Amino acid sequence: MNADAHPLVVRARELAADLLLPEAERVDQEGVPAGHVEAVKRSGLLGVVAPVEYGGSGAPAAVLRETAEILSGACCSTWFVQTQHHTPVQTLARSGLPVRERLLGPLARGELLSGVAYAHLRSFPRVPVRARRRHGGWRFEGTVPWYTGWGLNDVMLLAGVTDADEALFAFAEARDQPGLTASPPVRLAALTAARTVSLELDGLWLPDDAVALRTPHARWAAGDRARTLNATPAVFGVAEAALSLLDEATAGPLRARLADVRRRAYALADDPAPHERAAERLAVRAEAYQVLGTATTAAVVAGGGRAMALTSRAQRLAREALFLLVQGQTAESRTAHLAALSGA
Incomplete structure (x- = not known):
């Protein structure tokens, strides 16, 4: 099927024309509303590349690109909040760890929206976030400089570097909790509406069954380089x-x-x-x-x-x-x- 005719592309056009574009200037000044997120969740777009057996569409990359163009052109702030979601979905789809069965379905079906907190891995060998083994899980310490979608996301995919220089990714609830505190929203020249904060990690503990990926940092960095x-x-x-x-x-x-x-x-x-x-x-x-x-x-x-x-x-x-x-x-x-x- 041509990407232009794919049902999710058609749906993205309808969402853009009926909701995102007419509201874009207001959203730019006031912030992405929960209603926009709920509309994206209902649209099926959060599962565009997710496996069909978990409730996603399993669409090709061309469909993901086309829907991204449509959403970003209509309301870049809403696009930026929801685009974070696809990395956790793809990470879980490749994972063989228990968290896959717990979260991939809800993420693929749009029942949950995920953010990401891993860009700081690109500063290696400087380590803004350290993950250390503690009591059947992992303790995270440090600062995530940028986290988008605070107050809109249900969960986040958080990354830290282990003492063995591994990149470790684990899921956490996207809310203030013991060991995790969000800053006030950051004022930016553009996309302030996407609700970006920094996160202070002071002993956030996540269990082993929250881990989605553990791999040498060098291996992760090679894949990240290809994407960027x-x-x-x-x-x-x-x-x-x-x-x-x-x-x-x-x-x-x-x-x-x-x-x-x-x-x-x-x-x-x-x-x-x-x-x-x-x-x-x-x-x-x-x-x-x-x-x-x-x-x-x-x-x-x-x-x-x-x-x-x-x-x-x-x-x-x-x-x-x-x-x-x-x-x-x-x-x-x-x-x-x-x-x-x-x-x-």
């Missing part, structure tokens, strides 16, 4: 939303550029050797950002003075584009992007 080499679908979703605000004479050439870089980015993403062609992947990623920046800048220029109002869609999209520049960024992708910007 590629452009995220949200870049294309937000860019297309910006182009929709322009007249065709202006939008046409930019839309052609966007379609070309999108085609090349997704061809690389589908390459069966995800660790190869790193330089090409990073170059295409940087090119996608350049088109995004041009598209959102054009939308602001076309909007004139009105684009400076916080109620302006063009201005919101421009700020969301700035956020996407650093979302999922690594030292490697940062270096490649800066080189592209400087013409090196």
Whole structure:
């Protein structure tokens, strides 16, 4: 089936048109409401790539990308909250540990929404969060700098580094509890609505049966590197939303550029050797950002003075584009992007 005709893509379009886009400017200023999360849960989109036998759709990657473009283009904050969910689902689908049977079904069916707390693993050998063996489980100490969806997520996939330099991932309830305290929501230039906090871990204890993955950090980092080499679908979703605000004479050439870089980015993403062609992947990623920046800048220029109002869609999209520049960024992708910007 063509991704455009997949039932979940159709559902994503309906959700975007009926709820997300009409409310996007208000949500940007007031925060993602629980009603948006409930609508996403009911839609089936949280199980897009989850195994069918656990209540998911088992759809191909192209469907996940298409739905991500639609949701991010309509309301990037809502997209960002729900996109965290797919990593826990995929982690559980590959896990052979007991937590799979407890949580994969509820996550795949959209009964629970999961967040993630693992980006700090990218700072290794610095270890912001340490996980140590204690009393039939694991004790977590340290600080999670960024956690999105606080107050909206039911559970989180939390990562720490063991004394043996393993990356250990375990599920916890996403709430204040002994050993876990959330900061007030962080005020950001964009996507404050996604309810991002930092988490202080002061002896949070999780039992062995909460563990979903335990692997050498180097092995995890290799897989993470492969994912962060590629452009995220949200870049294309937000860019297309910006182009929709322009007249065709202006939008046409930019839309052609966007379609070309999108085609090349997704061809690389589908390459069966995800660790190869790193330089090409990073170059295409940087090119996608350049088109995004041009598209959102054009939308602001076309909007004139009105684009400076916080109620302006063009201005919101421009700020969301700035956020996407650093979302999922690594030292490697940062270096490649800066080189592209400087013409090196």
